[in-house]
Amino acid sequence: MTFKSVELGRGGPKIPQLGFGAMSFGGMFGPTDEETSFACLDAALDAGITFWDVANIYGMGVSETILGRYMAAKKPQVVLATKASIINGPPRRIDNSRDHLLSEMEGSFKRLDVDRVDLFYAHRHDPETPIEQVAEVMQGFIDEGLIGGYGLSEVAPSTVRRAHAVSPVRAVQNEYSLWTRLPELGLIDTCAELGVAFVAFSPLARGMFGETSVRRGDMRDGDFRLTNPRFTEPNFSANLRHIQAFRSWAQGKGWTVAGAALAWVMAKGDHVIPIPGTRTAAHxxxxxxxxxxxxxxQDLAEIAQILPAGFAHGDRYGDHQLVAIERYC
Structure with a gap:
């Protein structure tokens, strides 16, 4: 399948307008293994999906290690992004210092079997560290040839503007999907204005927009969704009813539910790049x-009737999951 080719930020590499998020390889949503993960990456390449996104904390290095072994074995031509800044703790905290970012970057390079990445994110912004300082550090990494460009994640439009004034931001990664619409309140437009790619994580709502419904009984112990407001009752049942109506609509069109949900995200602009993730080739x-x-x-109007902005019951994160997530509305 040939996807629309878009820039990963102004002046960045050309990529398909659909990427792949590798968080699930770390076991966040259930057990997996190298053979299954390799088959999934084979399927991504076969589909023409060559923009891959990972982070140092996904499985505490497991996801990066899987990608690194695959890349060493198969030498795929991909555009690669990773992230650092989150220290799981306890307590969980954020470190945007140069020493920490460089140390974590070097660890990522070793696991990924590379000597540079195309895109390196500050995974969260430490409010005690001026974002201008973070931008200066990232520009230094660019000048050293360690990274092609830098990004920010879970940030407000004002933070993007401040960083961009110091060193151009290549990408901003925030959650965005049919049930998480906050970026429509300024962030997507800010990215378009500045020539910054908007990378949408969890565009399939953590499995909700699949061919079959998510079931709490299928979630293993430790799955963070078990304590997430949208996946706890009574919110969960209400959300299932809404999404089942969309599921029926999409399937009535002859489309997969996930395909329709991703098409909606991509329709928001050429700079909007969803990165769905999965553990399996089948998904x-x-x-x-x-x-x-x-x-x-007409399709978009019908979707807006079925799933209007704000339909989701419950916040996208609980208070215990909100460390260093910038709220601006």
């Missing part, structure tokens, strides 16, 4: 043809 194949779906104005 990836549910959305590999998302670029074939062309939503008409």
């Amino acid at each position: 990836l194949n549910e959305w590999r043809d998302a670029a074939k779906i062309r939503l008409t104005p």
Whole structure:
């Protein structure tokens, strides 16, 4: 499948407008293994999905190690992004210092079997560290040839503008999907204005926009969704009812549910790049043809009736999950 080719930020490498998020390889949503992960990456390449996103804390290095072994074995031509700044603790904290970012970057390079990455994010912004200082550090990494560009994650539009004034931001990664619409209140537009890619994580709502419904009984102990407000009752049942209506609508069109949900995200602009994740090739194949779906104005109007902005019951994170997430509305 040929996806639309877009820039990863102004002047950045050309990538397909659909990427792949590798968090699940670290076991966040259930057990996995190297063979299954390799088959999933094979399916991504077969689909033409060559923008891969990971982070040092996904499985505490496991996801990066899987990617590194795959890249060493198969030498794929991909655009690679990783992240650092979060220290799990306890307590969880954020470190945006140069020493920490460089040390974590070097660890990521070793696990990924590379000597540079195309994109390196500050995974969260430490409010005690001026974002201008973070931008200066990132520019230094660019000048040293360690990274192609830098990004920010879970930040406000004002933070992006301040950082961009010091050193151009290549990408901003925030949660965005049919049930998480906050970036529409200024962040997506700010990125478009500045020439910054907006990378949408969890565009399938942590599994909710699949061919079958998520079931709490299938979630293993430790799955963070078990304590997430949208996945706890009575919110969970209410959200299932809304999304089942969308599921029926998409399937009535002859589309996969995931494909339709991703087509909606991509329709928000050429700079909007969703990065769905999965552990298996089977699930990836549910959305590999998302670029074939062309939503008409009538389709978009019908979606807006089925899933209006703000339909989701419950906040996207609980208070215990909000460390260093910038809120601006």
